[in-house]
Amino acid sequence: MTRAEPLSPLDTDTAANDEQGAMTSQSGLRDAVTACVQQYLAELDGQLSTDVYQMVLAEVEAPLLEEIMQYTRNNQTKASIMLGLNRGTLRKKLKQYGLIGKKG
DSSP, X not given: OOOOOOOOOOOOOSHHHHHTTTSOTTSOHHHHHHHHHHHHHHHHTTOOXXXXXXXXXXXXXXXXXXXXXXXXXXXXXXXXXXXXXXHHHHHHHHHHTTOTTOOO
């Protein structure tokens, strides 16, 4: 089993990437999050917001869990190993996002 490394930039040669403008998929996950947070803060226009941390985590965590569950064919044991989570924690998170029993 190999240890996960930070996601690398995606292929930049596709036509879809050419059309995306400033925020292209050539950026890594970190760059995409940075750009989205900057856009969100710009839209706040100086106003304060609450629970930004939880909002961002939910926006990233839900699709991550969904993709891992599809990849493992809904095998929670394999998914928990891939994610580095206790299986009980994974089940709790799957319930939280309404992903229990969801087929891919």
